[in-house]
Each structure stands twice: as C-alpha cells, then as structure tokens.
Amino acid sequence: MSYQWINKLNESDSRLHKEAVLGTALGLANMGDIGASRLLAMLKLCYNPFVTFGIKQVPVTDGITGAENPWDEYAFLLNQLAKRELTGHAARDAIVDLSGRFDSEEWNVFCRPIILKDIRAGISEKTINKICKKTEFEIPVFGCQLATSMEGRPEMKGNKRLEPKLDGVRALFMVEFISDDSDLSRHPIVTCYSRNGKVFDNFDHISKQIEQHADVLSKKCKVMGHSMFNGFVLDGEVIGKSFNELMKQARR
Numbered sequence: 001m002s003y004q005w006i007n008k009l010n011e012s013d014s015r016l017h018k019e020a021v022l023g024t025a026l027g028l029a030n031m032g033d034i035g036a037s038r039l040l041a042m043l044k045l046c047y048n049p050f051v052t053f054g055i056k057q058v059p060v061t062d063g064i065t066g067a068e069n070p071w072d073e074y075a076f077l078l079n080q081l082a083k084r085e086l087t088g089h090a091a092r093d094a095i096v097d098l099s100g101r102f103d104s105e106e107w108n109v110f111c112r113p114i115i116l117k118d119i120r121a122g123i124s125e126k127t128i129n130k131i132c133k134k135t136e137f138e139i140p141v142f143g144c145q146l147a148t149s150m151e152g153r154p155e156m157k158g159n160k161r162l163e164p165k166l167d168g169v170r171a172l173f174m175v176e177f178i179s180d181d182s183d184l185s186r187h188p189i190v191t192c193y194s195r196n197g198k199v200f201d202n203f204d205h206i207s208k209q210i211e212q213h214a215d216v217l218s219k220k221c222k223v224m225g226h227s228m229f230n231g232f233v234l235d236g237e238v239i240g241k242s243f244n245e246l247m248k249q250a251r252r
Contacts, residue, residue, distance in 0.1 A: 001035075001103070001105070001106055002035060002038055002039060002042075002106060002110045002111075003105045003106050003108075003109035003110040005021070005025060005035070005036075005039045005110075006109050006110055006113075006119065006121050007109070008021045009021050009022075009121040009122065009123060010120075010121055010122065013122060015127065018121070018122060018123050018127060019127060019130065019131055022040075022123075022127070022128060022131040022132070023131050024036075025039050025040055026040065026131055026132060026135065026137070029137075038071065040128075040132060040137040041137065042110070042114050043119065043123075043128055043137070043139075044128075044137050044138075044139050045078060045114060046113070046114050046117050046118075046119050047117075047119075047124075047125040047128060047139045048139055048140055049140070049142040049193065049197040049199075050140055050142070050174070050176075050191075051082050052082065052117070052191050052199060053078065053081040053082060053115055053117065054081065054084065054087065054091075055081060055091060055095070055115050055116065056116075057092075058095055058099070058112045058115050058116055059095070059096055059099050059112075060107075060108050060112065061099050061100065061102070061104045061107050061108065062104055063104055064100065064102065064103055064104040064107070065103055065104070066103070067100075067101055067102050067103045067106075068101055069101070069102050069103060069106055070098070070101055070102075073098060073101075074098060074102075074111060077094060077095070077098055078114070078115070080094075081115070083178045083189070084178065084187075084189050095115065099111075099112070125139045125141065129141070142193065142196075142197030143197075144170075144172055144195055144235065145235075146195065166237040166239050167239065167243050168237040168238050168239035168240070168243070168246055169194075169200075169237065169238045169239075169246060169247075169250050170194065170195040170235075170236075170237055170238075171192055171193070171194065171200060171203060171206075171235075171236065171237070171238045172192070172193045172194075172195070172233055172234070172235045173190055173191070173192050173193075173206065173207060173210050173233065173234040173235075174190070174191045174192075174193060174231065174233050175188050175189070175190050175210060175211075175214050175217070175218075175231045175232050175233070175234070176188065176189050176191075176230060176231040177189075177214075177218070177230055177231050188210075188211050188214035188215075188231070190207040190208075190210050190211045190214070191207075192206070192207055200250070202249050202250055202251075202252055203238060203249075203250075206238065210234065217232065217234075218232065238250075
C-alpha cells in the first residue's frame, strides 16, 4: 500500500533514514515495482514547484477499507486539476467522489496530502534529488536571479545603471499555456511565486489581469523572435499604497 511508504519515512527524523527509504524505493522502481514508482512519481508532483492544483480543502475519510483504490483515475484527476480542466465546485465534487473509492488510510495519508502539496514526511526536494538525481523522478528546482555583492567581482567595474530600490515584494508570475484537446485552443494558467518558489495566493487581482492579456503578451514574445513557446515569466516587484498595507496583503 502506498501510505506505508509515508509511514516508513516518518519512522525516524533522521535524514539518513529517509534517504535509505527513498533509496530502497528507487531500487524497487528500477526493477519495475509499481508501488515504489508511484511513490516517487507522486512525490515529484507534490514537490515540483511548477505544478499546482489550486485546491485548498480536501476531505478526510473514515473507516473505508477494501476499496478499489483506482490509481489511474486518481492520476487523471491530478492532471485535470493541474491543467485547470476541473475547478471550483466541479473539482470539489470530483475529489469528494474519488475519496470514497479509496481506503481511508490510503486516501488520508497519501492521496489527500499530494493534492494539498503537503506530504508531511519530513523531507525536502533536496533530499529527494540527492537520491533521484538524473532519474525521471528528479524534481525541477525553482530559481531566480538575486542581487549579490560586487566585492571581489572585478567584472563589475566600469559604468553602471542605477535604479531606485522599490520597497515591495518580489513576485514571479509564471504563465503557462495549456492546450484544450476538445477544440485545439490554448488557455493560460498564471501562478505567482515568491523569490523562494513558494506560491503566492494573495495577488489574484494581478494574476487575473495577466491572464486577460496573456495573448497580447505572447504576441510580443513572438515579435522578439520566440515563435515556439509554452509560456513566459513576468518577474518584478509588487508594490502597494504603503509597505505595511502590502505586507498585510502578502501574508493574510
């Protein structure tokens, strides 16, 4: 059962213990073990900063045993959520329906935390990538350009362009175009990240404006010579009426 892997990871807080469990799972996955492959694939989805499901509440079930545990349907649901083919009440109803078709331990310990992207196993993407480096289960790492000191940097000598320091919050709006197979159209999904790769949920008004103008922005990318792409990133500083008001919005 998949939840047993999570229980194994939580048997000890030792990093070496968790690495050993992940190493065992990788070895079994390489030999074709479906359960071990599922664990590592789902951990990748959970820790991949570029995959979001847009779900904040997932029901807990109680006392369900001997259920069918339809993993293919679960994987299909995650794909629909990631592509925003299911949102709002439709997403909620689909999740509730599927939750009743899994054993409670399997759902509560494994499936539910994956959807919430909070597996609670005491591991990080660094721990996973240490074991799964250069495999299909390696997790993409979020990164962005950060300011550095010019001390000891001889290449920084010469003319400089100075800009005012904006007293705000660094935000990266990632726009990904998702294809709709039914009518061959594309629609944008906008996700806002902090400089550390954490999803910002509190700037929806900006995300919606970017979504509304995504086609115009994408055409500008084509003019700049990038005719084939799946999206783009807007990287900048979100500022407000005052820094205190902005912090309330960012942290609420």
